[in-house]
Amino acid sequence: MPDPRLAAQLDFLLTCDRLKAVQRTTRLHDGSRFENSAEHSWHLALMALTLAEYAPAGTDMEQVMRLLLVHDLVEIGAGDLHFDAAAKALNQQHAAEAQAAAQLFALLPEAQAAEFTALWQEFEARHTPEARFARALDALQPMLLTWGQTADGAGGLGCTETFPELTVQRVLELKRSALAEFPQLWQAAEQLLREAERAGVIKP
Amino acid sequence: MPDPRLAAQLDFLLTCDRLKAVQRTTRLHDGSRFENSAEHSWHLALMALTLAEYAPAGTDMEQVMRLLLVHDLVEIGAGDLHFDAAAKALNQQHAAEAQAAAQLFALLPEAQAAEFTALWQEFEARHTPEARFARALDALQPMLLTWGQTADGAGGLGCTETFPELTVQRVLELKRSALAEFPQLWQAAEQLLREAERAGVIKP
Ligand SMILES: [Ca+2]
Numbered sequence: 001m002p003d004p005r006l007a008a009q010l011d012f013l014l015t016c017d018r019l020k021a022v023q024r025t026t027r028l029h030d031g032s033r034f035e036n037s038a039e040h041s042w043h044l045a046l047m048a049l050t051l052a053e054y055a056p057a058g059t060d061m062e063q064v065m066r067l068l069l070v071h072d073l074v075e076i077g078a079g080d081l082h083f084d085a086a087a088k089a090l091n092q093q094h095a096a097e098a099q100a101a102a103q104l105f106a107l108l109p110e111a112q113a114a115e116f117t118a119l120w121q122e123f124e125a126r127h128t129p130e131a132r133f134a135r136a137l138d139a140l141q142p143m144l145l146t147w148g149q150t151a152d153g154a155g156g157l158g159c160t161e162t163f164p165e166l167t168v169q170r171v172l173e174l175k176r177s178a179l180a181e182f183p184q185l186w187q188a189a190e191q192l193l194r195e196a197e198r199a200g201v202i203k204p
Numbered sequence: 205m206p207d208p209r210l211a212a213q214l215d216f217l218l219t220c221d222r223l224k225a226v227q228r229t230t231r232l233h234d235g236s237r238f239e240n241s242a243e244h245s246w247h248l249a250l251m252a253l254t255l256a257e258y259a260p261a262g263t264d265m266e267q268v269m270r271l272l273l274v275h276d277l278v279e280i281g282a283g284d285l286h287f288d289a290a291a292k293a294l295n296q297q298h299a300a301e302a303q304a305a306a307q308l309f310a311l312l313p314e315a316q317a318a319e320f321t322a323l324w325q326e327f328e329a330r331h332t333p334e335a336r337f338a339r340a341l342d343a344l345q346p347m348l349l350t351w352g353q354t355a356d357g358a359g360g361l362g363c364t365e366t367f368p369e370l371t372v373q374r375v376l377e378l379k380r381s382a383l384a385e386f387p388q389l390w391q392a393a394e395q396l397l398r399e400a401e402r403a404g405v406i407k408p
Contacts (some may be wrong), residue, residue: 006392009254011355014348016250020243023394029221039224044304046220046273050213050316062266069250069269107355112254144218150217151311188210 011200012107012146015076025082026142029155035145037072047137055133063130064137070116071123071134074100083172084166106142136172136185139178143171143189147196157203167203168193209313213248219280226279228348229286233359239349241276241284243401248272253356258388259337267334268341274320275338280305288370288378308397339390343382347375347393351400361398372397 008087020039048064055061077100078093085093101120105113149156159166171193179186196202226241252268259265269287281304282297289297305324309317312395326335353360363370383390400406 003388003392005380006255006258006388008347010352010392013232013247013251013254014352014354014359018255020232020239020247021234021236024233024273029218030225035224036243038246039242040242041243042249043217043221043224045246045249045269047217049270049273050217050312051210054210062269065266065269065273066253069246069253069348108254124276144214145221148214148218149292150218151211155218184207188207188214202268 002108008107008109009112012104015085015104015107018076018148019030022072024142026145027157027159028101029150031155031157037075041069041072044071044134044137044141047141048134048151051137051185052172054182059129059133061146063128065118066136067123067131068135068137070119071138073104073116074098074120076104084170108145132181133199135178136182139175140185143192147192147202149195156196156199156201158196168197168202171202212311212313213316216308219308219311222280223277226276226284228284228346230349231361231363233349233352233354235346235359235361241279244345245276246373248275248338248345249339251345252338255341256390258281258386260333262371263333263337266302267332268338269321271327271335272340273340274323277308278302278324280304281310289373335384339382340386343379344389344393347379347396351396351406353399358406360400360403362400373408374403375406 011159019041020036020038024037024040026035026040027033028127029037034165045065048061049069052059052061052064055064072149074097078096087175105120107113108116114203124131126132126135127165141192146159172190175189176186179189193202197204220384224240224242225244228239228241228244230244231237232239248390249269249272252265252272256263256268259268266280275336278301282300290350305321309320312320326332327338328335330336330339349359350363351360356358376394380390383393397406
């Protein structure tokens with residue numbers, strides 16, 4: 001590889017291929033297998049493209065897409081955690097992710113490493129409108145896969161085998177901080193759970 | 205679901221989940237399994253973010269990302285084809301994809317259906333700078349996975365079991381129209397193949 005800058009970028013992109021082997025705790029909508037973090041990231045970026053109108057006016061959707069494409073890369077070194085994991089596990093996860101981020105982004109040319117690190121940190125900090133909207137999509141997507149039904153009646157299978165203790169109340173409690181500031185998305189999420197409750201795949 | 209517009213968009217997004225079940229002919233970099241089209245689309249959008257500097261000045265990288273996130277969705281109805289497939293199979297594929305696109309995008313609200321159809325058509329037509337750069341990344345990515353090695357020596361396994369007849373000459377011939385107009389990427393692709401040839405995983 002003659003150009004060391006491009007060689008470093010391609011090395012980074014090849015290392016990122018490992019995100020396809022990071023298994024999430026959410027199943028695909030058809031229940032056939034667990035989702036991986038790479039296809040999850042694609043789904044979130046597609047959601048940003050499709051649901052842009054529910055973000056506050058002035059939200060930079062290109063930045064939302066950037067954040068979503070990059071936000072899970074640190075799982076290559078650290079793995080994924082369920083959103084209901086204990087606080088201690090979440091703290092350990094945070095330290096592992098910071099280390100993973102440093103290692104992974106260091107593969108890039110210096111200025112670009114700083115740029116990608118900043119994207120990850122912006123997503124994690126959840127202060128900017130872009131990070132908040134990205135985070136809301138990240139909270140909504142597994143709910144769609146787990147309890148959502150398509151118009152033709154597919155899906156809505158629930159996640160009974162993995163987390164039988166989940167209830168509508170518990171899910172709403174855990175999702176509120178990410179979703180409630182986007183009223184239409186929050187209403188859709190609530191509705192989704194109520195329908196799943198009626199269908200008997202989650203307890204109230 | 206109270207808001208029919210949002211309900212339609214969520215139905216579309218849930219249907220798009222099926223892209224995760226569309227298997228490509230390329231293996232992951234570690235050779236462990238075939239790649240699916242959803243994680244492939246994520247990888248391409250990440251490449252756009254990382255390799256933006258190799259696009260001509262003025263290329264709209266947000267549009268490149270949009271094109272890449274959407275470009276494979278039509279495979280949900282039509283499946284993926286290897287880039288070396290016969291012309292007849294490629295023609296049939298084109299008709300199947302047009303039908304799949306019409307069906308899938310019709311799930312969206314009307315104006316948005318037109319917008320997504322336009323993205324797909326722009327990618328397919330390969331006339332705009334954005335579509336041409338997106339197409340180049342789409343051509344380069346499977347080469348990276350198949351013949352690329354990370355700096356720590358992982359990968360570069362080749363694709364001998366599926367397409368033993370592939371040679372460096374044949375790959376270059378097939379990739380030239382997508383890649384040659386981006387000199388640094390084209391040079392990297394050539395270099396990659398020459399190294400794979402030296403390693404004995406592809407014939408000259
Ligand atoms: Ca995660």
